[in-house]
Amino acid sequence: MSAEEQDRLRCLFHVYDVDNSGRIERNEFLTICAELQVSVDEADRIFNRLDVDNDGTITLLEFISGFRYGEVMDSDGGDVSAAWENFERRLGEQAKFIPRTEEAATLYQNISLTEPRLINLFEKVITNFTKEIKQQNSEMENLALTIKRVQDQASMQLSEMDDEIDQRIHAAERKTREQEKKQTETALSELRRSYETEMCELQCVKRIVLTFLLFITHSYSSYLQENQRLKQELMKSQTEVACLRSEMDSLKTELTDQSIKIKINILYYIYIYSFCADRTANRKLHDSNDGLRSALERTSRVKLFGQRMDDFTLYSCRPSCDTLALAMCDPGLRHRHSSECEEDSLPEIYMDSGLSTLRGSHRGYDSEQEVKGQEEEEEKEKKGEDDNNDSLMGKNSDTEVFKRMTINPNQHTDLSYMTSEKAYRIVLAGDAAVGKSSFLLRLCKNEFKLNSSATLGVDFQMKTLIVDGEPVSLQLWDTAGQERFRSIAKSYFRRADGVLLLYDVTCEKSFLNVREWVDMIEDVSQEDIPIMLVGNKSDLRQDGASCVPTSYGEKLAMTYNTLFCETSAKDGSNILEAVLHLASRLLLMRKVTISRCPT
Structure with missing residues (x-):
């Protein structure tokens, strides 16, 4: 076949290879034959002849080989058949040992047509296969004869060996039982020793692990304490900085007041001097x-x-x-x-x-x-x-x-009336989640947030109020209510002028902890500090929630000689009143202190 014809066959193959997979499947081939008006049987026969490896698809090589084989079959079909018959005659008796003779003949013919140089190799392979098959057949026959003789001898000996076997079986069973018993006892002893050894090792490992865990726990606790100490020192430093800033602002205000007073005095003396000079000139004019x-x-x-x-x-x-x-x-x-x-x-x-x-x-x-x-x-x-x-x-x-x-x-x-007021330090105290931050937010900014985060450490705000006709500047310190921040709150009670002690009217535990807070304030403070006991979240009482009665708060306030008020940071009720009452108490105590001091 010429190169031009092979190119045409390749083009034809690619035309019918719709999916460009390099193979033509049976369904595609049948579709092509139907278009060419070829019967289904004939199409199947042609496909089987082209599919040499019987994988259900036709490759390009098989497609070209099939056309070449068709041409050769037309011209040299007789020569190929004669060559196969000649090969069978050369094999002689071994030819009958060739398995699947028709398929081998077809393969022989295809190789002769496509690759004639592989014919000798193929013949050698077939010859070797037939020799091995023949040898195996002879061995199988000998083996069959041997097996038959052995079976005959075995059948004869079986009857003789039955009794002996039974006796030996009983003896072997007894011996086996004894051996198994000994082996079992030996194995159990070995297992016991190994178990005890492993237990000792595990106990040693356990002691080592416990020692290591104790060391890690001790190290972790020491590091945790150090971290908490550093955090407390940081919070104290930040608080001191805030206090210093507040004092600096107060000093700036006092300095401004003093400068204003000095300027006013200077203007006053200038006026007196000018007034006297004008009066002297006026007298001279009147005398003239x-x-x-x-x-x-x-x-x-x-x-x-x-x-x-x-x-x-x-x-x-x-x-x-x-x-x-x-x-x-x-x-x-x-x-x-x-x-x-x-x-x-x-x-x-x-x-x-x-x-x-x-x-x-x-x-x-x-x-x-x-x-x-x-x-x-x-x-x-x-x-x-x-x-x-x-x-x-x-x-x-x-x-x-x-x-x-x-x-x-x-x-x-x-x-300078509005700039000479004293700044009072008021600390907000109470358990966590009683509404201290919301109370402070409502007081200073008149706002309320539903989802407010917990206070970490201390928060600080400034508020100026007119109390009894006098301006009062308040420094409001919002402390954290968690147990871990109690030590920080104590440091603020030492320098506080007043305390807003809050509890949640819907939380009985926060009300019961009020006594603990009051005792803490009295232990830390050096003087009697005015305390305003505040029952917060009073708006929830209208919603039907279980609340601490107001009379309980009043009795507790009377017990500790403190002020009392119920507020709601949500609707803002009594927020300002509570702070005004506490500030009024602070002013009263200051006036009493000033009156007692010697002039």
Whole structure:
């Protein structure tokens, strides 16, 4: 077959190889034959001839070999058959030992057509196979004869051996039983010894493991204690830092107050100095006009003096506290000539002083000059009388202003009223999950969170309240309620000014632990600390939950001489009231302490 024909066969094979697997299966081949109008039987026969290895598929090599075999069969079919018959004659009697002669002949013909050079090898293989098969057949025949003779002898000896075998069996059984018994006893003793040895070894291992576990446990406990100690030291350090920051803020506030007071004192003394200088200049001016005032008529002086006294009464009746405020705002205001609207607006900026009487007198002087235009003859008399009245009212007003400044020179202290309060330390205590953090959140930010995390260590907030008309700054310390943080909470009770002791009205255990908390506070604190006993989560009482009665809380508060209140951080009821009551108690105790201290 030429190369061109082989290429055509390859192309034809790839055309019918639909899945490009390199093989044509039986179903695909039958489909191709149906398209070519080939019967099913003929298609099966052709497929079987092409499928040389009988694997159910046709490869490209089998496809090309089949066409080549077909051509050769057409031309040399007789030669191949003659070659196989010649090979059988050469084998002679061994030819009958060839298994599956037809398949071997077909394979011989295919090899002759495809690979003629393998024919000799194939013939050698067939010859060797036939020789071995023949030898095996002869051996099988000899073996069969031997077996038959042995069977005959055995049948003869069986009868003789039955009795002997029975006897031997009984003897062997007895001997076997004895041996098995001995072996069993020996095995049991060995097992017992091995078991005891293993037990000793296991006990040694157990002791070693226990020793190691004790060592690990001791090491772990020591490391855990060291870790807790370091955590406590860290929390204490953080708390001290927070306290130092708070004290630093307080010192900054005090420094600011002191600076404001110093500035006010400086302004006050500047005002006094300016006031005295102006009064001296005014006296000199009045002395220079005394000669003119004596020449005026008495009637005009009395009339004008009455008018000036009305103005003096109008402008000199300001409260004394306004005098200092005017000096603080602008000492130069005493040199100005202001209108009525300016005079009316002075109280809005906390200012008026005796100097307003001076402005009133000068204003009266100017208005009197306008009245003098009615009669030219009385102009000089009215002017002289006017100057005389100004001198009298100027002296009176100067004296009154100086008296006011002397009576209350420290009136500026009210301006720093809101920055001079003392900061009180209040600690929130109680068991875990009683609502301390929610209480603090509602107080400081007026918020409530359903899912709040547990406090680890200490939390800190600042809150300023007006208690009994006085501003009070509160430092609120939220401590953790877990048992492991009790030692941290004790350190805050030593420096606390007051305690908000909370319990959960729905948790009887937290109420019973109140006594333990109170004892802890009394043991740690050096002085009597005001305590506000707070029953939190009172809103759950309306939901029908099992709660601690209010009377129990009141009795417990009376027992320990503490304040009592029930609150709800969820709806905010009584939160501010509880803190205000505690802050009021703190203010009262401070006032009592101050009154007892020697002045």
